[in-house]
Amino acid sequence: MEVFAVTLFVSLLLGGLFAALFFAERSQTGRRSLEQQALLPLDDGAPILKPAPTELSAPDSTPSR
Amino acid sequence: MSTATNTNATKAIIEYDDKSVRQFMLASIIWGLVGMLVGVLIASQMNFRFMNFDTSFLTFGRLRPLHTNAVIFAFVGNMMFAGIYYSTQRLCKARMASDLLSKIHFWGWQFIIVCAAVTLPLGFTRGQEYAELIWPINIMVALIWVVFAVNFFWTLHKRNEPSLYVALWFYIATIVTIAMLYIVNHLSIPTSFTHSYSIWAGVKGALIQWWYGHNAVAFFLTTPILGIMYYFLPKAVERPVYSYRLSIVHFWSLVFIYIWAGPHHLLNTALPMWLQYLGMFFSLMLWAPSWGGMLNGLLTLRGAWDKLRTDPVVKFFIAAITFYGMSTFEGPLLSIRAVNALSHYSDWTIGHVHSGALGWNGLMAAGLFYWLTPRLYGTKLRSVALANFHFWIALVGILFYVAALWIAGIMQGLMLNAVNPEGTALMYPNFLETVQAIWTPLAFRLVGGTLYFVGMIIMAVNLFLTIRSGKAVNEKREVVLLQRGQKDTMPLKETFINDPIAYMLGGMLLVLGFIFLPAHANLASLVCAGIFAVIAVKKFRQSHHAWSHWYEKLLHNYLPFTVLTFVAVVAGGLIQIIPTVVVSKAQNVEDRVQRPYTPLELAGRDIYVSEGCYNCHSQMIRTMLPDVLRYGDYSRLGESIFDHPFQWGSKRTGPDLARVGARRSASWHFNHMRDPESMSAGSLMPRYPWLFEEKFDQKALPGKIAVLAGMGEPYPPKTSDVIKQEAIEQGIKIVEELKKEGLQTTPDMKIVALTAYLLQLGNYDTPKPKDPEANPAVVPFPLKPGNPDVYRSGVKTAAAP
Structure with a gap:
């Protein structure tokens, strides 16, 4: 039973640590590295699985802000 | 019809304009084949004179500009636009701002290329390298470039990704710099619908031309392709670029330093020394950012080098980046004045340019097209084996090409510069001897170019079969919309x-x-x-x-x-x-000033420009002993002061003509233009039979002289009739001189005008001597901007005749 207690304790500790670090990272943009920008070409957005019809859209179809 | 479907408040589906990408890609492949076919043809003319076919529109002088313009603006230009349109939309997570502008851009650019392909072989040219297109086409280029710029910046404005990725920086630099360079260098005053005079003459023209010419290489053939490298290489190898910080240093140092390097095209010429040194220093400094970029590209493959064995796209990209590094090493090397004394005007420069054009641009284009085509047509590449074959045949072709021209350029440069130990005589006084010595390496160049061209055909077939197996698809992605508050806010x-x-x-x-x-x-x-x-x-x-x-x-x-x-x-x-x-x-004259052209000489000069003589003959004797021994006293700034455009040239397939006037007679020129081999055994120069059949344009002369006078050239006011009469009277004198040698023609023929022009080359007036200031012969440092070049007049040319 001690094993379960230790496992639970360590897991919660790691989970808590993860959550704390995650939110700290999210809130502190100043610590972001410029190198993260290098990932932009690999970030294509979510793919649309349905095959797209060709050549139908108009330029104003791009959603405006 | 709207394709944007909000899935929630901040997300939408974007359909990219991939049709424009496909169009630009296909145009690039087609024009690339045309441009390279012309390249192979003109390379063959360097070995076999009959390949000029004694036909005006197939001579080297007219086709070489077609080749360079087709490869630069049609092949690389369309490839660049394909890469920019594809990557900009993905990096901005937005469709191109306007389909209409994209269409105008594509069809306008193709129309410009067609106009160029028609006008250049017909001999309509501005007579400046990579700036040959006539003024109506110049205006179209500027307008279409603006259309492209508006579409691009509008897309940036509409983007859904807050940060601009490095590829976009390079595109921005390309757009603003090319606009500036193109407009300034092409400022001209028209004399007719197909002819104009550049507003820049002599040394001003030379400096601005090579500020433009060098940076056309920098900002048309390099920066956009670097942008493409920074986007498509990470995509191909599926990992981010090696160092984003290095890309920042790469970008800013490259765009700042590149623009200064233009004067390295004019080393040892009449260009003031301070500019020559400035050009040389900045060219040497370019080593660092260029290699920073190359290393950033190559190291992006970290941990994925195995892809080089399996993926032809990666093969092409990595070989291209390696060629970028090699040619940006060679460029600064050639910019060292001492090296340039050997390499300039020789085939070494041509080899250098082609290691960049075929190696860097051509292989990047191939990698891009092999990567894009399956994605744009929703299919797989038809044959990886054929793509691999293309890679190897292209690589072998480039190596043949470049190595052959190293040998040809260095050999001819050494022969032309060789003097006896006393420094009083040339070792190879006959120019043709040096031309014949490089026949074999030039033949190897032809083989190399042909192999590369065959590779292009293989790529075109492979991509055609790939396209046929698929169907055009436009990619759709769900993206997070950028809120208005996240847009540009930097004051x-x-x-x-x-x-x-x-x-x-x-x-x-x-x-x-x-x-x-x-x-x-x-x-x-x-x-x-x-x-x-x-x-x-x-x-x-x-x-x-x-x-x-x-x-x-x-x-x-x-x-x-x-x-x-x-x-x-x-x-x-x-x-x-x-x-x-x-x-x-x-x-701005030093100690000699050019005599303004007579009307007939001006007509002859326009024929000289129209036939593209500057592609093979320079008019600039450098401040070097071998040049002075071979061609006469070194050229002064003042001797081309009224030349719109300057004709200093950048390659000597034939000898320099700056002082040919005093060396050859009218009958020599007459016979030489009719059949060069009859006067110079073994000459590669084409025959010009049409000059003996066509009349020069007398009617245009008054208008041309009025334009030159309007730009401040010293032409006294004369009526149209007087101008035409003077032209014919001078023609009659030349005809009479020819008659003494048993040669027949009429005074209104093009050959007479051209002969009049050639006979006056090297004539000058001597202005009043100025205050004999101290003229230090030592190397000037620090640099002192100013014309005339007080330092150069200290360079004694003891061997000058």
Whole structure:
């Protein structure tokens, strides 16, 4: 039973640590590295699985802000 | 019809405009084949004279501009647009702003290419390298470029990704710099619908032409392709670029330094020495950013080098980046004045250009097309084996090409520059002897070029079969919309008034002080620059967060970013060009001044320009003993002061003509143009039979002279009839002289006008001697801007006849 207690304790500790670090990272943009920008070409957005019809859209179809 | 379907408040589906990408890609492949076919044809003319076919529109002088324009603006231009349209949309997570502008851009560009392909073989040209297209086409190019720019920047404005990725910076630099270079270098005054005179003459024309010409290589053939590298290489190898910080250093140092390097095309010429040294220094400095970029590209493959064995796209990209590194090593090497004395005007330069064009541009294009086609047509590449075969045949072709021209260029350069131990006579006085010596390496060049062309055909077939197996598809993606508050918000004050800019500007001014200030003051400036650099590094270490934050903010604001890029590229041009352009003509002559052309000579000069004689003959005797021994006293600034455009040339397939007037008779020129081999056994020059059958345009002469006079050239006012009469009277004199040798023609023939022009080459007047200032013969440093070049007149040319 001690094993379960230790496992639970360590897991919660790691989970808590993860959550704390995650939110700290999210809130502190100043610590972001410029190198993260290098990932932009690999970030294509979510793919649309349905095959797209060709050549139908108009330029104003791009959603405006 | 709207394809944007909001799945929630902040997301939408975007359909990219991939039709434009497909169109530009296909156009690039087709024009690439045309341009390279013409390249192979003109390469064959260097070995086999009959390949000129004794036909006006197939001569080397007319086809070489077609080849260069087709490869640069049609092949690489369309490839660049394909890459930019594809990547910009993905990096901005937005469709191109306007389908209409995209269409106008595509069809307008193709129309320009067709116009160029028709006018250049017909002999309609401005007579400046890579700037040959006539003025109506120039206007179309400028307009279409503006359409492209509006579409691009509008897309940046509409983007859904806050930060501008490095590829976009290179595209921005391309758009603003090419616009500036193209417009300034093409300023002309028309004399008819197909003819104009550049507003720049002589040394001003030369300086501005090579400011443009060199940076056409930099900002048309390099920066957009680097942008493509920074986007498509990470995509192909599925990992981010090696170092984003290095890409920042790469970008800013490259765009700032490149623009200064133009004068390295004019080393050892009449160009003032301070400009020559400036061009050389900055060319040498280009080594660092260029290699930074190459290493950033190559190291992106870290941990994925196995892809080189399996993926042809990666093969093409990595070989292309390696060629980028090799050619950007060779370029600065050729910019060293001592090396340039050997290499300039020789085939070594042609080999260097092609290691960039075939190796860097051509292989990047192939990699891009092999990567794009399956994605744009929803299919797989038809044959990986054929793509691999294309890679190897292209690589072998380039190596043949470049190695052959190293041998040809160095061999001919050494032969032309060889003098006896006393320095009183040339070892190879007959120019043709040096031409015949390089026949074999030139034949190997032809083989190399043909192999590369075959590779292109294989690619075209492979891609055609791939396209046929698929169907055109436009990619759709779900993206998070950028909220209005996240858009560009950086005020000008924040853009310019900050530590990074202050330290950069201060450091730059101090370094410029080292280059330009008088002795001692320049050393003080250098010491200050060193201290300033140490302070800047210290400051950066203290507050690098603030500096990074400022740069990140800049990346979120495309307009301030564009303004800073423009400032970086415009600085070098202003410092180099303004001292030369504002100097008055009277001061700009050294000790000789050109005689204004007579009407007939002017008509002859226009024929010389129209036939593209400058592609093989220079009119610039350098301040080098072998040049002076071979061609006569070195050329002065004043001797081309009325030349619109200048005709200094950049390649000597044939000898220099700056002083040919006193060396050959009218009958020699007459016979030589009819059949060059009859006067120079073994000559490669084509025959010009049409010059003996066509009349020169007398009617146009008054208008042309009026335009030149309007630009300040010393033509006294004359009526149209007098101008035409003078032309015919001079023609009659030449015809009579020819008659004595048993040669028949009429005074209104093109050959008579051309002969009149050639006979006056090297004539000059001597202005009143000026105050004999001290003319130090030592190398000038620090540099002192000014014309005429007081330092060069200290270079004694004892061997001058």
